[in-house]
Amino acid sequence: MKELRLLRRILKRPRRVARARRGAPRIRRLAPAAWLAAPLLAALLLPLAVVPLRGGGQQPAPPAVPQATAAPAPPGTAAAEAPQPEVSVYLSQSGQIETLPLEEYVSGVLAAEMPADFELEALKAQAVAARTFIARRLLAGDHSGVPVPEADVSDTVSHQAYISQAVLERDFASGSKRAGLAKLRRAVLETRGIIMTYKGQPITASFFASSGGYTENSEDYWNAEVPYLRSVASPWEREITPNLAVTYTFSNSELRSKLGLTARELPAAANLAASGKALQVSSSSAGLPAEVISLTAGHRIKKISIGGTVFTGREVREKLGLRSSQFTWKRKDGKVLITTYGNGHGVGMSQWGANGMAKQGSTATQILKHYYSGVSFTGISTLLKK
Structure with a gap:
């Protein structure tokens, strides 16, 4: 009840929303002392950690879901709708705060x-995911991960990437880009107000660029089991994703440095030489042996032993700056x-899997039902009536 009262207060700001619709989004500049003094808030329990963008295999499409489940209100009824909640976005480059209506914010996220x-149905699926993410934060009054308390969210991938309205109008001002912006806004309009829920609450709508064939269970990345974030097959991106496979080359010394390993953790050829001094094990002879211990349900590295030290796949990915924790390891020269x-x-x-599904005829509803297990679709106005 407390969360719903909070969301009602957020939504009951018709005068401010009306001003935002008539003119440009309001921009506030923060005094340097204010935001420098503000403490960083706790990170999300399940951070979004979005990866910016830029199929083969036979996978049965998910069961058809009536489009009415996620159908938007007809455009002609927009004026009669309840006022939109406002979103305050911290713009990391300028240190300003942009405040604008929810649907305009979703357009900025979708463009970023x-x-x-991409196919229209994939864009619509992304619009619903983006709207669900911010709705969950607004409902909970969550300002975590934002450098200033006045903002609801930042414009970085720590939350969701976002392009400000001014930049959107400037960079999509002419030619094919103008048509592209119209397509993005159509995707937002056709899903207007729709969010994903699980047991009546907005979900943590995490998303990422592309998989190697399967998505992950949430607990294999965040150590928290979430019933709607389950591993599912995702073969659709295999033939359409650019640079699906990327190879990194490291020297043994680079790996030791990045992984925080020392020579003491490497297997020694012998304990003592005849001179009584310890033998020096060279990088080339030590070789940093690696052995995969276990895999996740999503076919990524769960645990791996490197030079005798056990790491999680996520640790290796983050320490080495890899695109994914699904990787192979071999030695050459x-x-x-x-x-x-x-x-x-x-x-x-x-995201590339969603586009692949859309190319094969799946709707936004079917795409979302596949990647988020057991979710329902709800209008924000429905939550207000509870």
């Missing part, structure tokens, strides 16, 4: 997160070659 030449598959943490919706 997906290319306009005294170097270690690590090849990754896919791009991102792997939890939730694959």
